[in-house]
Amino acid sequence: MADQHDPNGAYSEVFEEGPDTKQAQTVHRIRANSSIMQLKKLLGRVSQSHASLTARASTDHMGSSEADEAYVIGKRGQYTPVGAYLAGDEIIKIALDHGVQMIHPGYGFLSENAEFAGKVEKAGLIWVGPSPEVIDSLGDKVSARNIAIKAKVPVVPGTEGPVEKFEDVKKFTDEFGFPIIIKAAFGGGGRGMRVVREQEELEDSFNRATSEAKSAFGNGTVFVERFLDHPKHIEVQLLGDNYGNIVHLYERDCSVQRRHQKVVELAPAKDLPTEVRDSLLADAVKLAKSVNYRNAGTAEFLVDQQNRYYFIEINPRIQVEHTITEEITGIDIIAAQIQIAAGATLAQLGLTQDHISTRGFAVQCRITTEDPTKGFSPDTGKIEVYRSAGGNGESTMWMSAE
Numbered sequence: 001m002a003d004q005h006d007p008n009g010a011y012s013e014v015f016e017e018g019p020d021t022k023q024a025q026t027v028h029r030i031r032a033n034s035s036i037m038q039l040k041k042l043l044g045r046v047s048q049s050h051a052s053l054t055a056r057a058s059t060d061h062m063g064s065s066e067a068d069e070a071y072v073i074g075k076r077g078q079y080t081p082v083g084a085y086l087a088g089d090e091i092i093k094i095a096l097d098h099g100v101q102m103i104h105p106g107y108g109f110l111s112e113n114a115e116f117a118g119k120v121e122k123a124g125l126i127w128v129g130p131s132p133e134v135i136d137s138l139g140d141k142v143s144a145r146n147i148a149i150k151a152k153v154p155v156v157p158g159t160e161g162p163v164e165k166f167e168d169v170k171k172f173t174d175e176f177g178f179p180i181i182i183k184a185a186f187g188g189g190g191r192g193m194r195v196v197r198e199q200e201e202l203e204d205s206f207n208r209a210t211s212e213a214k215s216a217f218g219n220g221t222v223f224v225e226r227f228l229d230h231p232k233h234i235e236v237q238l239l240g241d242n243y244g245n246i247v248h249l250y251e252r253d254c255s256v257q258r259r260h261q262k263v264v265e266l267a268p269a270k271d272l273p274t275e276v277r278d279s280l281l282a283d284a285v286k287l288a289k290s291v292n293y294r295n296a297g298t299a300e301f302l303v304d305q306q307n308r309y310y311f312i313e314i315n316p317r318i319q320v321e322h323t324i325t326e327e328i329t330g331i332d333i334i335a336a337q338i339q340i341a342a343g344a345t346l347a348q349l350g351l352t353q354d355h356i357s358t359r360g361f362a363v364q365c366r367i368t369t370e371d372p373t374k375g376f377s378p379d380t381g382k383i384e385v386y387r388s389a390g391g392n393g394e395s396t397m398w399m400s401a402e
Contacts, residue, residue, distance in 0.1 A: 095123075105129060117132040141183060157176055159172055184212070231303055240295060322334075323362075
C-alpha cells in the first residue's frame with residue numbers, strides 16, 4: 001500500500017491506468033442497488049473490475065448479472081438470504097481469496113457496522129466509507145447528539161443519555177411535558193420508535209418501544225426527545241476526503257413519510273428560507289468536521305414551523321435517495337466515494353464548495369406495499385410486470401401487479 005498520508009499515493013496505486021497494468025484491480029460491492037450501473041461505468045473508465053457478492057436466493061439479480069465477477073456467500077443452506085449479507089468474516093475471506101482491494105458496503109446490512117469496517121481495514125482492504133471509530137460514535141444516537149451539543153449545533157430537548165427505566169422517562173415528561181418521542185438508541189428505520197401524547201399512553205409505549213428495539217437491534221435501550229408536530233425533515237448530503245476537507249452537496253426534503261419511512265424525497269428543499277438553509281448547511285459541515293468525517297454521509301435535521309432547526313442524526317453511509325442529489329448537482333457521488341477511498345482529495349476531484357451548485361429540482365418516490373382503500377393495511381399480490389429505471393435524465397419505474 002502507498003503511504004496513506006500521501007494525497008496521490010493510494011489514489012495512484014488503486015486507480016493505475018495504462019497498458020502497463022499487470023492485473024485488473026477489483027472493487028467489491030456487498031449488495032446491488034440503484035448505483036450498480038454508475039459503479040460499473042466508473043470502474044470501466046479507470047480499468048477496474050467489479051465483483052459482486054450475493055446470497056443464493058439473489059443470484060439472478062442485476063448486481064450479479066452486471067458484475068465482472070460474482071460470488072455466492074456461503075454453502076447451500078448455510079445462511080438465510082439476510083444472514084448471508086451479514087456474514088462479515090465470510091465476505092472478507094471471499095474478498096481476500098479473489099484479489100479484491102476495496103469493499104463498498106452499499107446501503108444497509110453491514111454499511112453502518114463499525115466492527116465489520118474495522119475487520120475490513122485490519123485485513124488490509126480499503127473500506128469505502130467513514131472510519132470504524134466515526135461509525136461507532138455516530139451509530140449511537142445518544143453519542144451523536146452529544147457530539148452535536150459539543151459542536152454547538154442545535155438539538156431537540158431530550159434525555160442526557162440513554163434510558164432503561166420507565167421512571168427516567170416519567171421524570172423527563174414531568175419536566176418537559178408532552179408530546180414526546182421514544183427512540184431506539186441503537187437503530188433506525190422507524191423501529192423502536194413511539195410518539196406519546198398523553199400520560200396514560202406513556203408506560204405502554206415505553207414497554208413496546210424497548211421490546212421492539214431489543215428485537216430489531218439486540219439492544220432495548222432508548223432515549224427520549226420532545227416531539228415536534230409536523231416538522232420538515234431535511235437531510236444534508238456530505239462528502240469528506242481523508243485529509244480533513246468536508247463539503248455539502250446541498251439538502252433534500254424527506255418530510256413525506258409513512259410510519260417513519262421516507263416515501264417522497266425532493267432536492268433541494270422547496271420551502272426553506274435562504275438564511276435557514278445556509279445556517280443548516282454550515283452546521284452540517286461543522287459537525288462532520290468535528291469528528292473528522294470522511295467519505296459520504298448524511299446529516300439529518302428537523303425544522304419546526306418557526307423554521308428553527310434541530311440535528312437528529314448522521315447516517316454514516318450512502319443513502320438510497322442520493323440519486324436526486326446527483327441529478328441537481330451533476331456530481332456522481334458513488335464515483336466520488338471510490339476515488340476518495342483510493343486517496344483522492346476533494347480538490348483533485350474538483351469538489352471544492354465554491355464549485356458545487358444546484359440546478360432545478362429532482363424527486364424520488366418509493367413504492368409502499370399498502371392499500372390506501374383499506375386503511376393502509378399491508379397489501380400482497382404478484383408483480384406481473386416490472387420495468388426498471390431509464391431514460392435521459394430520468395429515473396422512472398412502471399410496475400403492474402394483480
